[in-house]
Amino acid sequence: MTYQNLNIRPATQNDAEDLVRLIIIAGDGLPLDLWESMREAGETVFDVGVRRAKRETGGFSYTNALIADIDGMPVAAAIAYRLPDHVESFDPASMPYHLVPLQELENLVAGTWYINVLTTYETFRGRGIGQSLLKHIDTLAKQAGCSQASIITSDLNPALRLYQREGFFELERRKVLKPTYTRSDNEWIVLAKSL
Numbered sequence: 001m002t003y004q005n006l007n008i009r010p011a012t013q014n015d016a017e018d019l020v021r022l023i024i025i026a027g028d029g030l031p032l033d034l035w036e037s038m039r040e041a042g043e044t045v046f047d048v049g050v051r052r053a054k055r056e057t058g059g060f061s062y063t064n065a066l067i068a069d070i071d072g073m074p075v076a077a078a079i080a081y082r083l084p085d086h087v088e089s090f091d092p093a094s095m096p097y098h099l100v101p102l103q104e105l106e107n108l109v110a111g112t113w114y115i116n117v118l119t120t121y122e123t124f125r126g127r128g129i130g131q132s133l134l135k136h137i138d139t140l141a142k143q144a145g146c147s148q149a150s151i152i153t154s155d156l157n158p159a160l161r162l163y164q165r166e167g168f169f170e171l172e173r174r175k176v177l178k179p180t181y182t183r184s185d186n187e188w189i190v191l192a193k194s195l
Contacts, residue, residue: 006129008136011065011077013054018074019065020049026119028154028185034096059116066136068120068129076120078133082144085111101174102152105190108172109150112192113141118151118159130159134166142195150192154185167193 011019023031035048043051055061059081068076087107092100106114115137120129141149151168153160154176168191176185 005071006068006132007070008066008068008132011062011067013062015062015065015067015074015077016050016053018067019053019062019077019079020046022074022077022119022121023049023053023060023079023117025121026117030098034099064116066133068133070124075124076129076133077117078115078119078137079117080113080115080137080140080149082141082146083110083112083114083150098177101177101188105152105172105174105188108190109148109192111146112148112150113137113144113146113195115149115151130162131166134162138195147195148192149195150190152188152190155187155189156185160189163191169193 020031031049032045035045035052038048038052039045040048052058052060053062053065056063060079064079064081066078066080067074068078083106087110090103090107092103095103115134118130118133118137138149149168150171151163153163155173171190171192173187173189176188
């Protein structure tokens with residue numbers, strides 16, 4: 001099912017709360033765990049996410065986000081941007097241990113148009129909105145001169161089938177290291193496709 005009134009647009013700072021809600025859904029607890037350590041006096045974990053979404057810089061910023069809305073109501077979002085061409089070495093001891101596999105996989109796709117997040121509110125899933133966002137991302141990546149797109153997902157993510165249908169192929173896997181919250185997935189998978 002496709003929507004004639006589906007609109008995909010660049011996010012604005014006013015979309016920060018929807019971005020955070022959608023990122024929490026997509027991240028299966030990971031964003032909340034990260035933001036907990038960034039709380040300032042009087043902030044909730046949600047507030048941290050909103051503050052970060054409103055930034056002008058950084059990967060998790062409204063400036064890298066697309067919003068899919070239907071009749072003006074946000075129903076899905078994507079965050080995507082070009083990764084640096086050259087990988088900087090990192091010290092695994094300098095980051096939370098459960099993020100090390102993700103950083104290792106991200107380093108494998110340097111220079112690609114990296115889809116950090118692609119997520120839809122549950123009631124709107126399976127209706128082609130994610131596919132529409134992916135096509136929009138492909139266009140942006142090509143306009144930016146990228147020849148490949150990439151994404152990291154988990155082995156149990158139902159969207160893995162969508163990514164494969166859209167031409168993504170598996171490059172490598174890493175074991176999911178479980179932090180304080182419980183995840184049901186077992187492996188992170190980095191996927192890429194030519195544009």
